Amino acid sequence: xxxxxxxxTRSRRGPLIxxxxxxxxxxxxxxxxxxxxxxxxxxxxxxxxxxxxxxxxHGERQSSAEHxxxxxxxxxxxxxxxxxxxxxxxxxxxxxxxxxxxxQVVFTPSLDTSDRRQLKGCIQDVRIxxxxxxxxxxxxxxx
Numbered sequence: 601x602x603x604x605x606x607x608x609t610r611s612r613r614g615p616l617i618x619x620x621x622x623x624x625x626x627x628x629x630x631x632x633x634x635x636x637x638x639x640x641x642x643x644x645x646x647x648x649x650x651x652x653x654x655x656x657x658h659g660e661r662q663s664s665a666e667h668x669x670x671x672x673x674x675x676x677x678x679x680x681x682x683x684x685x686x687x688x689x690x691x692x693x694x695x696x697x698x699x700x701x702x703x704q705v706v707f708t709p710s711l712d713t714s715d716r717r718q719l720k721g722c723i724q725d726v727r728i729x730x731x732x733x734x735x736x737x738x739x740x741x742x743x
Contacts (some may be wrong), residue, residue: 653711655706658734679726719735
């Protein structure tokens with residue numbers, strides 16, 4: 601008689617485990633991509649058309665600056681206005697505290713959260729003629 605070889609003992613679990621691991625990895629990738637999209641993309645919200653935002657800016661001019669501080673604040677605001685949804689009200693920029701170098705300006709319509717972050721970052725990053733500025737506060741004005 602002829603001896604027959606025993607049937608292969610290969611487990612059926614091998615392909616199932618591989619499939620489960622592949623599905624788990626794919627699920628983790630989908631979750632990671634979704635998290636990245638939610639936390640990195642800018643999302644704008646609707647703002648009331650007649651709303652206004654009062655922005656208080658602190659300016660710091662070094663002695664070697666060639667321009668007046670008010671001109672430098674105006675220039676920084678004009679540059680950063682281009683990056684956000686609102687516009688600066690004409691003639692709204694004014695000095696509110698000479699000792700603390702505080703200026704206020706009004707944006708109409710008001711800015712949503714994304715535009716507020718963008719404006720703050722822009723104001724902090726722009727450097728003109730030995731001058732730097734920072735936003736002290738942003739307040740919605742009653743319409």
